[in-house]
Amino acid sequence: xxxxxxxxxxxxxxxxxxxxxxxxxxxxxxxxxxxxxxxxxxxxxxxxxxxxxxxxxxxxxxxxxxxxxxxxxxxxxxxxxxxxxxxxxxxxxxxxxxxxxxxxxxxxxxxxxxxxxxxxxxxxxxxxxxxxxxxxxxxxxxxxxxxxxxxxxxxxxxxxxxxxxxxxxxxxxxxxxxxxxxxxxxxxxxxxxxxxxxxxxxxxxxxxxxxxxxxxxxxxxxxxxxxxxxxxxxxxxxxxxxxxxxxxxxxxxxxxxxxxxxxxxxxxxxxxxxxxxxxxxxxxxxxxxxxxxxxxxxxxxxxxxxxxxxxxxxxxxxxxxxxxxxxxxxxxxxxxxxxxxxxxxxxxxxxxxxxxxxxxxxxxxxxxxxxxxxxxxxxxxxxxxxxxxxxxxxxxxxxxxxxxxxxxxxxxxxxxxxxxxxxxxxxxxxxxxxxxxxxxxxxxxxxxxxxxxxxxxxxxxxxxxxxxxxxxxxxxxxxxxxxxxxxxxxxxxxxxxxxxxxxxxxxxxxxxxxxxxxxx
Amino acid sequence: xxxxxxxxxxxxxxxxxxxxxxxxxxxxxxxxxxxxxxxxxxxxxxxxxxxxxxxxxxxxxxxxxxxxxxxxxxxxxxxxxxxxxxxxxxxxxxxxxxxxxxxxxxxxxxxxxxxxxxxxxxxxxxxxxxxxxxxxxxxxxxxxxxxxxxxxxxxxxxxxxxxx
Numbered sequence: 223x224x225x226x227x228x229x230x231x232x233x234x235x236x237x238x239x240x241x242x243x244x245x246x247x248x249x250x251x252x253x254x255x256x257x258x259x260x261x262x263x264x265x266x267x268x269x270x271x272x273x274x275x276x277x278x279x280x281x282x283x284x285x286x287x288x289x290x291x292x293x294x295x296x297x298x299x300x301x302x303x304x305x306x307x308x309x310x311x312x313x314x315x316x317x318x319x320x321x322x323x324x325x326x327x328x329x330x331x332x333x334x335x336x337x338x339x340x341x342x343x344x345x346x347x348x349x350x351x352x353x354x355x356x357x358x359x360x361x362x363x364x365x366x367x368x369x370x371x372x373x374x375x376x377x378x379x380x381x382x383x384x385x386x387x388x389x390x391x392x393x394x395x396x397x398x399x400x401x402x403x404x405x406x407x408x409x410x411x412x413x414x415x416x417x418x419x420x421x422x423x424x425x426x427x428x429x430x431x432x433x434x435x436x437x438x439x440x441x442x443x444x445x446x447x448x449x450x451x452x453x454x455x456x457x458x459x460x461x462x463x464x465x466x467x468x469x470x471x472x473x474x475x476x477x478x479x480x481x482x483x484x485x486x487x488x489x490x491x492x493x494x495x496x497x498x499x500x501x502x503x504x505x506x507x508x509x510x511x512x513x514x515x516x517x518x519x520x521x522x523x524x525x526x527x528x529x530x531x532x533x534x535x536x537x538x539x540x541x542x543x544x545x546x547x548x549x550x551x552x553x554x555x556x557x558x559x560x561x562x563x564x565x566x567x568x569x570x571x572x573x574x575x576x577x578x579x580x581x582x583x584x585x586x587x588x589x590x591x592x593x594x595x596x597x598x599x600x601x602x603x604x605x606x607x608x609x610x611x612x613x614x615x616x617x618x619x620x621x622x623x624x625x626x627x628x629x630x631x632x633x634x635x636x637x638x639x640x641x642x643x644x645x646x647x648x649x650x651x652x653x654x655x656x657x658x659x660x661x662x663x664x665x666x667x668x669x670x671x672x673x674x675x676x677x678x679x680x681x682x683x684x685x686x687x688x689x690x691x692x693x694x695x696x697x698x699x700x701x702x703x704x705x706x707x708x709x710x711x712x713x714x715x716x717x718x719x720x721x722x723x724x725x726x727x728x729x730x731x732x733x734x735x736x737x738x739x740x741x742x
Numbered sequence: 743x744x745x746x747x748x749x750x751x752x753x754x755x756x757x758x759x760x761x762x763x764x765x766x767x768x769x770x771x772x773x774x775x776x777x778x779x780x781x782x783x784x785x786x787x788x789x790x791x792x793x794x795x796x797x798x799x800x801x802x803x804x805x806x807x808x809x810x811x812x813x814x815x816x817x818x819x820x821x822x823x824x825x826x827x828x829x830x831x832x833x834x835x836x837x838x839x840x841x842x843x844x845x846x847x848x849x850x851x852x853x854x855x856x857x858x859x860x861x862x863x864x865x866x867x868x869x870x871x872x873x874x875x876x877x878x879x880x881x882x883x884x885x886x887x888x889x890x891x892x893x894x895x896x897x898x899x900x901x902x903x904x905x906x
Contacts, residue, residue: 234867235870407865409829410828412869485769490808490809505769505804638869640828642831
């Protein structure tokens with residue numbers, strides 16, 4: 223009899239919820255029964271409320287069980303886990319779970335399905351088709367394919383990726399660099415982490431394509447010390463790719479060289495800003511650079527540099543494989559393709575939901591996410607990380623789209639959505655935004671460095687009722703200065719969470735509750 | 743719980759020597775020194791400066807810019823509790839208060855007996871299983887007061903959290 227294939231996830235979320243202990247228990251249970259089974263440690267499907275989610279390959283497909291605790295394993299084996307047997311923890315065929323079925327997984331197509339470190343698995347699921355097609359097309363046509371796709375920077379700024387590449391390709395230089403911004407510091411986001419831990423070759427392929435397209439031979443992935451596991455998985459994947467001739471000299475006989483290296487940040491949020499990241503890579507303090515010059519002209523070590531968000535780079539393989547127009551046909555307006563939306567915080571079904579742009583915020587939070595984990599009413603969501611606006615339920619009709627969010631003084635950022643129930647104190651969250659900015663400011667520009675600290679003090683006065691009206695005027699003026707006068711998005715966008723909290727939830731700041739009629 | 747080597751100039755010079763060829767070697771070197779000794783003591787600064795042909799001030803500037811790098815040894819156990827928004831939405835603040843009380847150490851400090859360091863961390867990317875923590879290098883999600891109790895008991899018994 224063919225030994226059954228069992229999957230136990232090993233991404234950080236699954237492990238943080240006990241997946242290693244579950245796998246260990248499973249191994250012991252199987253050997254006690256004299257069963258030889260192939261336990262594959264896949265990445266996570268991104269259905270995090272179900273983690274650890276054991277999957278078993280059956281004739282009908284992969285049957286899932288979750289969330290499994292080590293204590294459940296014996297009972298599951300007894301219930302016939304190996305054959306997809308019935309059990310209260312059984313979630314049926316994983317591919318049929320509505321949360322997964324409703325998604326359009328382009329960038330995350332392989333995530334959770336394959337063994338992250340198996341090149342065989344990767345190639346069996348479409349891996350390296352993108353690079354092969356790029357090599358056929360040649361560098362210039364590869365760049366144009368990315369332009370054609372309409373892909374925009376997934377880190378939050380939304381700058382067209384292809385245009386960036388064109389600029390770097392056209393720049394005169396003896397050395398160009400590809401830098402992956404994997405400094406995913408936004409609370410409520412884990413898309414970069416999931417790619418690194420569940421489909422690392424996808425990022426390697428994307429960066430290799432970028433290198434080929436713009437004529438760069440060296441690349442760096444700048445990740446975070448908060449992602450210890452991602453770093454280890456990526457290093458292993460890079461080694462494997464190198465051994466297989468997919469990194470290094472003369473890749474796939476193309477005559478093109480490309481190699482890459484992992485680098486780790488050290489707990490500085492501001493290094494997610496591209497120029498601070500470059501400074502850090504150079505071995506300096508993570509101080510933001512004034513632009514221009516743009517990194518595309520003078521980036522890492524003053525050389526032309528493509529610096530892209532990890533999700534952007536990981537989307538390149540599918541674009542090259544299926545064509546720019548295939549990707550462009552998803553989405554709405556100027557937001558083309560799909561976005562991995564990350565549902566987090568106080569939410570019942572937290573996880574990764576990749577879908578075409580255009581889905582409404584309310585649909586994401588209520589229909590997909592199932593409302594709050596606490597069961598209490600949703601009061602606010604913060605979209606786009608610590609620099610994103612707090613949006614009230616009255617804005618839930620907003621479609622997920624760069625421009626639609628911008629029109630409401632909000633941003634989609636890196637696609638994180640953090641849900642809060644009605645116990646949240648919005649004045650506290652506004653204060654936290656200023657406090658976080660003060661903690662993380664690189665200190666180069668005054669509005670951010672000093673404004674954030676003054677912001678904390680002023681908010682404290684507002685809340686305690688000390689000259690409330692005057693201090694509110696002062697706070698708005700301060701936010702205005704920070705927004706327009708800061709060198710980068712840290713100081714420039716901190717006003718978004720602060721002002722949105724103040725505008726939508728004035729009652730938390732010591733004002734009389736706003737009348738519903740006056741809300742619109 | 744991590745076990746570190748005692749500071750030695752020779753060992754530090756060896757660690758630096760292995761990495762100095764890298765482009766922008768300062769950060770990898772600081773990480774490696776901290777991994778070896780648990781922190782980056784002041785005598786490391788001139789060693790790095792000399793090796794990389796930088797001024798001491800430049801190296802000092804880098805060392806002190808990043809939140810991760812320590813200039814003092816950490817406690818035998820290091821608990822980093824996520825303090826970012828997603829964990830706050832799931833009661834992270836109350837849990838942090840509970841941890842301070844239960845572990846007997848204030849946030850951002852090391853207990854006087856050198857047993858425990860308690861620190862905030864800004865986002866482990868475990869935002870869909872909040873609140874989360876990094877305990878002696880191990881990721882922990884769906885944290886609750888009971889887990890903090892187990893942590894305190896394990897530390898008191900000289901074990902790591904999660905050891906059976």
